[in-house]
Amino acid sequence: MADVTMIVNGETRTASVPPETTLLKLLRDNFNLTGAKLGCDVGDCGACTVIVDGKPVNACLMLAGQADGGAVLTIEGLATIDRLHPLQKAFEDHASLQCGFCGPGIILSAKALLDENPDPTIPEIRDALSGNLCRCTGYTKIIAAVQDAARALRGEIADKAA
Secondary structure: OOOEEEEOOOOOEEEEEEEOEEEHHHHHHHHHOOOOOOOOOOOOOOOOOOEEOEEEEEEOOOOOHOOOOEEOOOOHHHOOOOOHHHHHHHHHOOOOOOOOHHHHHHHHHHHHEEEEHHOOHHHHHHHHHHOOOOOOOOOOOHHHHHHHHHHHHOOOOOOOOO
8 A cells, every 4th residue: 555645625634545556546435536437447538637737638548646745627527516617617508518427537637728729729739639539429519619718718708607
């Protein structure tokens, strides 16, 4: 067993886990943060995407120990109890997701993009989301939602977050 300590959604968390434990397993089983999903388990679908030290990662491929001492953001840490993040609100406004399985990973990949590039082009959005698969919907509404969230975050349109 190894002790792993990280800042998860702004809170310092520690768990004692076997060294082969993935970050996804730690988040879901030890910290009860179930927004990141186990999809393909080989890093192809993006359902497990979280942000570690500012970068989107496939939590199914990262060992928990690799995040030791780092900062992890999951979908549960994006909004507050009374206010959605502009990305979440834009996805809701555009009806960008259907079943919701892929949603947390897509939204966090989009957040990482907008944190680095507040005014991305459509090809840049497509590239940033290329590691996230959605089987329920087309990507047109997803891209439109990311564009609207970018405008809201830049202050170009009223922040309609609830």
